[in-house]
Amino acid sequence: MTTLNMVKAINAGLRKAMERDPKVILFGEDIGRLGGVFRVTDGLQKDFGEHRVLDAPLAESGIVGTAVGLAMRGYRPVLEIQFDGFVYPGFDQIVSQVAKFHRRMDGALAMPITIRIPYGGGIGAVEHHSESPEAYFAHTAGLRVLTPADPQAAYLTIQQAIACNDPVIYFEPKRRYWDKGEVDESQLALDLKAVADPWRARIVRSGTDVTVACYGPMVRTCLEAAQASTDVSLEVVDLQSLSPIDYETLGSSVERTSRLVVVHEAPMSGGIGAEIAARIGEKYFYALEAPVTRITGFDVPYPASRIEEYFLPDLDRVIDAAERVMRF
Amino acid sequence: MTTLNMVKAINAGLRKAMERDPKVILFGEDIGRLGGVFRVTDGLQKDFGEHRVLDAPLAESGIVGTAVGLAMRGYRPVLEIQFDGFVYPGFDQIVSQVAKFHRRMDGALAMPITIRIPYGGGIGAVEHHSESPEAYFAHTAGLRVLTPADPQAAYLTIQQAIACNDPVIYFEPKRRYWDKGEVDESQLALDLKAVADPWRARIVRSGTDVTVACYGPMVRTCLEAAQASTDVSLEVVDLQSLSPIDYETLGSSVERTSRLVVVHEAPMSGGIGAEIAARIGEKYFYALEAPVTRITGFDVPYPASRIEEYFLPDLDRVIDAAERVMRF
Amino acid sequence: MVDERVGAVQLLTPEGQRVSHPEYDINLSDAEFRGLYRDMVLVRRIDTEATALQRQGELGLWAPCLGQEAAQVGSARAMAPNDFAFPTFREHGVTWCRGVAPLDMLAMLRGVSNGGWDPNVHRCGPYSIVIGAQVLHGVGYAMGVQFDGAEDVAVTYFGDGAMAQGDVNEAFVFAASFSAPVVFFCQNNQWAISQPRDRQSNIQIYERAAGFGFPGVQVDGNDVLAVMAVTRVALDRARTGNGPTLIEAFTYRMGAHTTSDDPTRYRLAGELETWRLRDPIQRLQVYLSRQGIADRSYFDQIEQEGDELAERIRDDVRAMVPPTPESMFEHVYAEPHARMDEQRSEMLEYLSSFEDAAG
């Protein structure tokens, strides 16, 4: 067990993945000597060389598009998109090529590409540096979407994402990058599949009254809300995988509590919460004692940072929602 | 009243819009001499000149990006994306620039850009020519999303989209391009706002048992289902605007029927149906007698055309769903 | 338009005259010469047959390569077996040379698959539709070759229209930056659907390369010998670690853009006439005859081989049955995926409800 922040945990996970498989290469802007603007790849170029950790020209479509070719050649590219708001120039290559190539080829080729994207707000950044675009990718067939909530999960799931033969969009909650946690580095020595299944949700705190489904940056927020909520007992479910979503774990929690609040930073309309509300609303029509309630960002462009706190769900809004569904 | 198919109706609408406002210009690939691959802009270059109907170089980001500049210069660009699957290279300019510019400038500049996209399947086309990407845009704050279901609606709403000071993604249901209908060309002589509000849903067939919400290509399918459905009475609501969605009209229908089926071609997870199910499920928690049910494409890349009929919702699947919610 | 080609590498005039070029030359055995002729004739035959099959409703669409046979065959036959081609939807000459079975070329356009063959077997990617996308794939593949320390080369195909796309220009940047072993093979067939070449660029296409830091060369794309010679040099350059080359094959799309297109709306008939005089097959035929490399009986034999091939395609195309409906859930993911299982079951259950009703 070591205490690491999430940056260091992902760094350690990347290192393990590179040690395990020589076909794993890292590719992105400023990830070499600089170690990435968040230092997630710090030291890896030095240790693995310039052919395993490559600084890319400043062009996201180029980065993703060449990764497709690298995958066709048998490589396992791990890409870094510098910030959430800069993934869009690569969107075409992601949705029309990365996501569809395996299906297009009737299975003859796989696309084991991991696209790491620091995402979300709360760090006082300028425009394009605080977005939560996960719904675009979760709506795209052929992709998987993962997001870790703490250093231990990050350490494990980044390795599992890389080992997965499907393309994985890996969203890193940047405002939690510097949160520390215990990481058991020994856990993964042998079999990536033997440890926790990355496609399963995790009940990170048990409770009896209301299930709170959340992921990435909002897990800590919801845990704090659960801690602070005196009247209502919250069960916090960290979805971890946004595509596919583990409805088994989430559903069994809802069956127990009969109430669900979904929390995310992304705008409400068409967000991950919509799909969850639709699914849970359908499957647990009679079990639910209150409508599925969403606590999310608003349907506006991410605001100027001095008012971002009003955009982002916080402890109070989560508790308020839990109380509302209890009162319903 | 004239009988026109949708291609001709949009053509007539574009012509009216160009006559009304000299700042309206059309821009896209092959829209000039060829009149577009679907002939929607047929004859317009001849009549309005090469400076009002411009053939663009083959680059979607370039088309959308220069349109932003044209809008800054006071123009009202109407763009044509040749097929649904080719909008993604322009995605960055759409979500990071077109959608956000007005908000970024605190209102000092508007982005009256209309982006026409023929969309949807059912025409036996090859890959990238049958997609339904509307959910990506409906999830993007700052955009409006419209889709007409018949020639009359197309004739009106294309003009309203162009006259709107907000950016509008205008999805044209290509498999309905050749459906004919009555078009009242006189209706719009004077005031675009006096005629039907484009942001409102339309009850296109009244019924008592189940509300069927649909849009674009699926409206005809659902009308046919309603016609064919002997046991269950279907009320068909054409949403028309996918962002914002008119929950007033839809909700009042659901209040009457207590049951809702949402139909679209796009994959289910994270589609427009998810948001509708979430909203209606929340607002009409007690009024609903069955869960909101979605009849949609599957969560797979659009399949090879010889099996597309199994992917696309059809009359039978709609009726089947209506019967299921009645039995629930 | 002939003037524009001044400077384009040519080894065989439209009249079938062998000419020399200060930098490029080619020496082939008689069998190789005949092989190029055979390739071009058979590719044209497949192309014509497919166009006919589309008219008969057997294919949803077809994008003819009529007139571009020399550009495609010349470049693809220059490749080594392990080199990898990244074609667009029009490269039937390329897929033919990579050993793709004619029926497999039709799979996508018959709507029974979105691919059609195993790229690893043929070392040839699928027909790429999104303009420019595959050019980046080729560069990435070439980067992988480089990391492997191997000597393969990626050949990426694209059209004059594609020169406008960001992806193609980014591909140039990445290839130059990594000095990747890739050949950019642009068939300038003068048209991007209805848009003439000068809508995308007001200077010659091959000139784009210099500004990215690698050589560009223009070749008479209807001269199979020149195309082969120029491609060989570019492949060699890439193979020996000297990076990318842009080849502009100056040619002409003699048919419609696709079977859905009506080129009479945007181009003059006279243009086609001019280009008929530069037909790539005819000039090689004249040359082979004059040189005594092949005679009428050989040409007749190839003609007959073409007839047989066309007949086989006609017969077999109807046997290309669509995949099962539930196959759409296969290979969406390479690893188990709950949602696929769930939706497959739903579909099968729904479909079986009809059987029950019928049975």
Place this chain on the structure above:
Amino acid sequence: MVDERVGAVQLLTPEGQRVSHPEYDINLSDAEFRGLYRDMVLVRRIDTEATALQRQGELGLWAPCLGQEAAQVGSARAMAPNDFAFPTFREHGVTWCRGVAPLDMLAMLRGVSNGGWDPNVHRCGPYSIVIGAQVLHGVGYAMGVQFDGAEDVAVTYFGDGAMAQGDVNEAFVFAASFSAPVVFFCQNNQWAISQPRDRQSNIQIYERAAGFGFPGVQVDGNDVLAVMAVTRVALDRARTGNGPTLIEAFTYRMGAHTTSDDPTRYRLAGELETWRLRDPIQRLQVYLSRQGIADRSYFDQIEQEGDELAERIRDDVRAMVPPTPESMFEHVYAEPHARMDEQRSEMLEYLSSFEDAAG
């Protein structure tokens, strides 16, 4: 690195020596000369002050333009009032010349707005963050100018790193295709964050233009006179219907990429020393002194003006209050929008619940 600049247009050496160039020259009044000096000094002062304010926590971030003052001021002062500038986040010298108030330059970085000024008033777009995006906007604007039959020119700013982006290359294609009145002004400051220029291109940046069919010119970006002269010619070219020009201003980012960056991780201190000797302000100062255009008392006066400006900024920055929370729903749409009204009400209701609790 000095060698690389061979060929770059220069009118003033690093030592402040006026030199002549066969193609470019500039004649300014003494007042204009002094004006350029004043601009550069005040821009540097704003820049240094903003960097300090960021350290004090008053700004979230700052992207210093230190060292690039000549490139920015020289080009922007060449523009006519009605021309339109499309800057990136580093162009404080450009916004200054377009009359944007220093406080407004800070708005985005203080997090109180995503813009900061009215583009129509200043004929200057917002600080653009997505690399390359604004270059297309400039081209589109220029196309509009052309359709209007007007004589304005769009000047788009971007960095060496941006040369790799698809958008920038598409901008070149569109500008050439429409012969749009636009000037592409690339500040090659040698770095794109940690990536040296040669990661994006292995030849000189200005050379990219020729392959797109318009001229490219390299200018000593630390020589305000040369930058102004070269930009004037390019503007004139555009204004008279001769289309775009790419200007590469060869300069150096003397500061960090942004206040979040640590350049010691990727570049050597010696590099900075070399570039200090080419400081853009110093060389103009020497020249003005030598020519008797300005003397110490003038320089002192500007220094003092800078001090006062900095003080005003320091004082006023704290007064830049954040917008109201509910303002995030304003201007998302230009026309009424039900969802905005709904969510605004929800927010206000929620916020007022605290007031109730508190009150």
